[in-house]
Amino acid sequence: MTTLSVRNLRTHFFTKEGVAKAVDGVDFDVAPGEILGLVGESGSGKTVTGFSILGLIDPPGRIVEGSSIRFNGEELTAARPERLRAIRGSEIAMIFQDPMMTLNPVLRVDTQMIETVQAHLKVSEADARDRARKALVQVGIPSPDERLRAYPHQFSGGMRQRVAIAIALLHKPKLIVADEPTTALDVTIQGQILFEVQRLCRESGTAMIWVTHDLAVVAGLADRIAVMYAGRIVETGRTADVIERPMHPYTKGLIGSVPSQNTRGHKLAQIPGMTPSLLRLPRGCAFKARCPIAIDQCNEMPALEEHRPGHWARCWRATG
Amino acid sequence: MIVYIIRRLMQAALVMVVMSVLVFAGIYLIGDPVLMMISPDASELEREAVRKALHLDLPMWQQYLLFVNDALHGNFGKSFLAGQPAMGLIFERFPATLELAFASLVLSLAIGLPLGVYAGLRPHTAGSKTIMTGSILGFSLPNFWVGLMLIMVFAVLLPDLVPGWPRLPASGRGATVDVLGVKLSFLTGDGLLHLLLPAVTLSLYKGALIVRLARATAREVLPMDYVKFARAKGLSERRIVGVHVLKNIMIPIATVSGLEFGQTVAFAVVTETIFSWPGVGKLLIDSILLLDRPVVVAYLVIIVFFFVALNLVVDLLYSVLDPRVRLESRAT
Numbered sequence: 191m192t193t194l195s196v197r198n199l200r201t202h203f204f205t206k207e208g209v210a211k212a213v214d215g216v217d218f219d220v221a222p223g224e225i226l227g228l229v230g231e232s233g234s235g236k237t238v239t240g241f242s243i244l245g246l247i248d249p250p251g252r253i254v255e256g257s258s259i260r261f262n263g264e265e266l267t268a269a270r271p272e273r274l275r276a277i278r279g280s281e282i283a284m285i286f287q288d289p290m291m292t293l294n295p296v297l298r299v300d301t302q303m304i305e306t307v308q309a310h311l312k313v314s315e316a317d318a319r320d321r322a323r324k325a326l327v328q329v330g331i332p333s334p335d336e337r338l339r340a341y342p343h344q345f346s347g348g349m350r351q352r353v354a355i356a357i358a359l360l361h362k363p364k365l366i367v368a369d370e371p372t373t374a375l376d377v378t379i380q381g382q383i384l385f386e387v388q389r390l391c392r393e394s395g396t397a398m399i400w401v402t403h404d405l406a407v408v409a410g411l412a413d414r415i416a417v418m419y420a421g422r423i424v425e426t427g428r429t430a431d432v433i434e435r436p437m438h439p440y441t442k443g444l445i446g447s448v449p450s451q452n453t454r455g456h457k458l459a460q461i462p463g464m465t466p467s468l469l470r471l472p473r474g475c476a477f478k479a480r481c482p483i484a485i486d487q488c489n490e491m492p493a494l495e496e497h498r499p500g501h502w503a504r505c506w507r508a509t510g
Numbered sequence: 511m512i513v514y515i516i517r518r519l520m521q522a523a524l525v526m527v528v529m530s531v532l533v534f535a536g537i538y539l540i541g542d543p544v545l546m547m548i549s550p551d552a553s554e555l556e557r558e559a560v561r562k563a564l565h566l567d568l569p570m571w572q573q574y575l576l577f578v579n580d581a582l583h584g585n586f587g588k589s590f591l592a593g594q595p596a597m598g599l600i601f602e603r604f605p606a607t608l609e610l611a612f613a614s615l616v617l618s619l620a621i622g623l624p625l626g627v628y629a630g631l632r633p634h635t636a637g638s639k640t641i642m643t644g645s646i647l648g649f650s651l652p653n654f655w656v657g658l659m660l661i662m663v664f665a666v667l668l669p670d671l672v673p674g675w676p677r678l679p680a681s682g683r684g685a686t687v688d689v690l691g692v693k694l695s696f697l698t699g700d701g702l703l704h705l706l707l708p709a710v711t712l713s714l715y716k717g718a719l720i721v722r723l724a725r726a727t728a729r730e731v732l733p734m735d736y737v738k739f740a741r742a743k744g745l746s747e748r749r750i751v752g753v754h755v756l757k758n759i760m761i762p763i764a765t766v767s768g769l770e771f772g773q774t775v776a777f778a779v780v781t782e783t784i785f786s787w788p789g790v791g792k793l794l795i796d797s798i799l800l801l802d803r804p805v806v807v808a809y810l811v812i813i814v815f816f817f818v819a820l821n822l823v824v825d826l827l828y829s830v831l832d833p834r835v836r837l838e839s840r841a842t
Contacts, residue, residue, distance in 0.1 A: 246741055279744030286742075291735035296757045296832055305753075306743045341833040357743060 192219040193365050193397040194243065197258040201235075201242045203251040203468075210468040212238040212251065214421035217494070220365065223395040225388070227408030227429065229444070230418035233465045236401045239418070240367040243399070244284055245274040262364065280310040283358035287370040289350035293342035299353055300338040306360050325356040329386060348379035355387065362394055369401045384411055405444055409433050417441050420466060420476035423494060427501030437503035439481050475505070483507050515822065522818035529814055533807050534577065538570050543590050543801040564590060577807070586811070587804035589797075596808035600790055604812070605692045606683060607782070607789035611774035613696065613705050614712035615767060621713070622720030627759065629721065630728025631751065641721060648718025657711040657784040664707060679704045681786040708785040712778060716770045723766055727759045761831050768824035776813045 201213040213235040220226045230236040242253055245266060253259075259266040261282065266274065278284075286292040293302060303322035304315060311318075319338065326334035329352040342350060351371060358366055368387070372380040388411060391398050402408055408415055409429060416426040417440065425438040436442045446459035463480040466472060472479065478488040487506045494504040537543075544560050561567045565576055580587060586596045625645075629638035661680040669677035684704030686693040695701030731737065732755065740750045779791035790809065797805040828835045 244742055246738060275744050275746065277744070278742055284739070284742040286735055286739055288735060292739040294736040294740070294754050294758075295834060296761075297754070298833075305745060305749060309744045309746065309749070343834050354739070 191222075191262075193222050193224075193262060194220045194399075195258075195260040196239075196243070197260075199239065199242060199257045199259060200254040201238050201247055201251060201257070202254050205250055205469075208469045211421050211471065212468055213242060216418070216421075216423055218416050218423065218426065220397045220399060222364070222397050223391060224414065225391060225398045225400055225412045227412030227415040228399055228401045228418060229403065229405055229408060229415055231403050231465060233420075233468065234418040235421040236403075236418050237369055240284070240369050240399060240401050243365075243367055244278050244282055245269070245271075246278075246284075276310065279306055279363075280361040281363050282365045282367065283361070283363040285351075285354055285358050285366065285368040285371040288374045289347050289354055289371075290374070292354050293350055295342055298339060298341055299345075303338070303353075303357055303360065306357055310361055321360060322356075325360050326353070328359060328390070329353075329356045330382075331356070348375050348383070351375060351379075351383060352386075355383070355390075359390065363396060366391070366396055366398045367401070368398060370403065372407060373402070373404070380407075387411075405433070406448055417444070420471060421468065422476070422504065423502075424477065424505070425501075425503045426494075427498075431498070431501045435498075435501075437497055437501065437508040438477075438505045439483055439507070440477050441503075443480075518818065518822050518825075522815060525818070526811055526814050529810055530577075530581075530807060531574065533810055534574050534803070535570065537801055537803045537806060538573075541801055542566070543803060547590055547800075581811075586808040589805050590802045591797075591800055596804040597812075599805060600793065600809055600812060603788055603790040603793050605694065606787060607775055607778060607791060609695060610705065610708055610712065610778060610782070610787060610789060611771055613709040614716060614774060615771050617709055618713035618717035618720055618770075619763075619767065622717040623724055623759075623763065626721040626724025627728050627751065627756070630725040630732065633725075633729065638725075642725070645718040645721040648721070649715045651714065653711060653715065654780050654784060656714055657708070657781055660707050660711055661784070678707055680707055683788060708781050708787055711781050711785075712774055716767075716774070719766060719770065720763060723762055724759055727762055728755060731755050731758045757831065761828065764824055764827045764831060768820050768827075772817050772820045775816060 196216060196218050199213055199216040200211070203210040203212055216235070216239055218226065228236045228239060238247070238251070241247055242257075243259055243261075243266070247253060253267055257267055261277070266277070269277070293299070300319060300322060303325070304318040307313060307318035307321050308315075313321075322338060323334045326337060331337055331349065331352055337345075337349075337353075342353075345353065351374075355371070371387075372383050375383065384407065387398070390396070400408055400412055412429050414427065415429050415432045416423050417432070417438065418424065419440050425432060425436065425441045432441060433445065436445055440461070443459065443461035447461065449458060461480055466476055466479065474489040474491050475481070475484070478484040481488065485506065490506075492504050492506045494502050495508070496502050497508050544557055544564075544566060548557055548560060558567070565573055568576070577587065588594060589596050589599055592599060625641050629641045632638050664678040665680040668675045679700075682704060683693075683695045683701060685698040685700040686695050687697040687701075688694075689697070695705055737750060737754060740754045745754075775790075777791065778787075778789060779795050781787070782789040782791040783795070794806065794809050796802075797809070
């Protein structure tokens, strides 16, 4: 039984300039306790995918008819707003990118934690405070009672992200959507948080979608990887398969542009050009203009096909 | 904190000294109050006697030092005209003005804040466009005109044309209640009715300002990550708007309300005149016209003190609203 099953997810933004197809036909599953790395550069639709799952797409964007997001068997695209609110924060939690911005600067940490508890459970304030305290201990924040009475600006960036993670963990969610939660942190803190999150997921069987542009981070964290480009998944498979034997030229380019032992002394490879505008996507494969091995056939959109067992790619030139 | 307050009070004292010199010199230069007070056919001898009695024969700096000496002993002199202590004269009328200013502030917040927040939440609806257009009218219509129109419509035309339409009072304070020696109108029904038109007149500009400020700040706060995070936590929309958004909106609103309140207290002259409101603004205008220096100086001393106190209150309110503000570290 999968925790989350996304089928043909299409989230479009209806602007004056035209329809921006930020997410255009995305499929994936996440099993309990599994970590899925959703990788892509800015504008690839990875963040919008994450927000779509929580039903947090603001107008002029919306999830287009025909999309399906099944969470524990429940169709979220058909759920009422009140039901979505009840799920958010309790069964599906989210961690944001910039810890400096996710906590309200004018409210104390305890206020922001207790309100989260009481939004989903009818408990007294004392009980809610106790839960908040335990959650802070769980993410490794020392002297939690003192910290609860503090304001966000009295915390460092890493500490704030720990608080945000503690808030996400308050209701022991079945799924956590993490939107680049370590990007804004320095590397040592990044490592600690990664380790912490991995441990918490394993212990509680929480499924996780880790949205990032950083292949190096997900390589050590995720069980499976899905690479997104211009609103579509172009390659997906087990982490080791995708990293070691990438099939899509875009994935190859991403991996080639990460510095490693082997690239020492050599020029780093880079992918030429920029992500195409979502308003004016070319016909066929969106990557063809930047692709070193593009052929005429690329003017037709290739399907996402299983070229090796459990390893899928959306490319005419992918080989098994 | 205490250091901070003491420093603020010292600044206030400095401002008062500077202000009193300016006002003193200004009125000294404008003219001779004795000419205003005594009938034109009085003899030179009589004038000289009055001058001596009021110390107006001394050079200006001596007059000023005399005034400072008296002021330090709590005596701001007697009104040249009324013969009563200037402070007493002002304090007799001050509550009326405070009451009017406070009523208009409450009114403008009660109306402006919800409308502004609504316009910020739903910027593209016809309702919020109407609100925003209305707010432009609110702060571009001149006060005296609004006051006169309100009197025309609610005290004259409507009651005349529509049988049974209540006639709103347009003059004076109505019935008052004595609370600790201070006369208050808003505790009686009649007083409230008298308060209504002048308060609405004064609140129109303030309310329009608050609408625009609340809308702009709401538009600024809503796309913030912490609002989206609050949604992701599963909070109800009421809690998000009522706590997370509103508390951030209140920071600029507190500043502007403080300033506007001070403005109204000090300079509600026009409205007070139109509605014959026995406030301190009317007293000031009369005193300036008659060169009644003790009253003018005493009034301005009170206003300076009032403004300093008001700013202090706003600053203290700041530290309550925004925990990032630390009073000690600011030198202003």
